[in-house]
Amino acid sequence: MATIDTDSAAGVEDVVFDFVVIGGGTSGLVVANRLTEDPHVQVLVLEAGTNRLNDPRLMVPGLAIATYEDPDFDWNFRSSPQVSLHFVAT
Numbered sequence: 001m002a003t004i005d006t007d008s009a010a011g012v013e014d015v016v017f018d019f020v021v022i023g024g025g026t027s028g029l030v031v032a033n034r035l036t037e038d039p040h041v042q043v044l045v046l047e048a049g050t051n052r053l054n055d056p057r058l059m060v061p062g063l064a065i066a067t068y069e070d071p072d073f074d075w076n077f078r079s080s081p082q083v084s085l086h087f088v089a090t
Contacts, residue, residue, distance in 0.1 A: 020043075
C-alpha cells in the first residue's frame with residue numbers, strides 16, 4: 001500500500017481515488033487496508049489533525065497517556081449521564 005503523508009491536501013487534488021475513508025480510527029484503517037488488497041484500487045484516508053509521526057508521546061510506549069484530554073489529540077466529547085453507571089457521563 002502506497003502512502004502520502006502530508007499536513008495539507010497539496011498533491012492529492014490531482015489524484016483520482018476509488019474510495020475515500022473519512023477517519024483513520026481503528027475501523028477506518030481496517031476498511032482502508034481491506035480496500036487496498038486490490039492493487040488497482042486507490043484509497044485516500046483523511047484524518048483530522050496535523051502530522052504527529054515524530055511526537056514521542058505517540059512513539060514511546062507508555063507516553064500516550066500524556067495525550068489524554070489534550071485538545072490537540074482529544075476532542076473531549078462526553079456522553080450524556082448513563083443510568084446504568086449511576087448517572088456518570090463518560
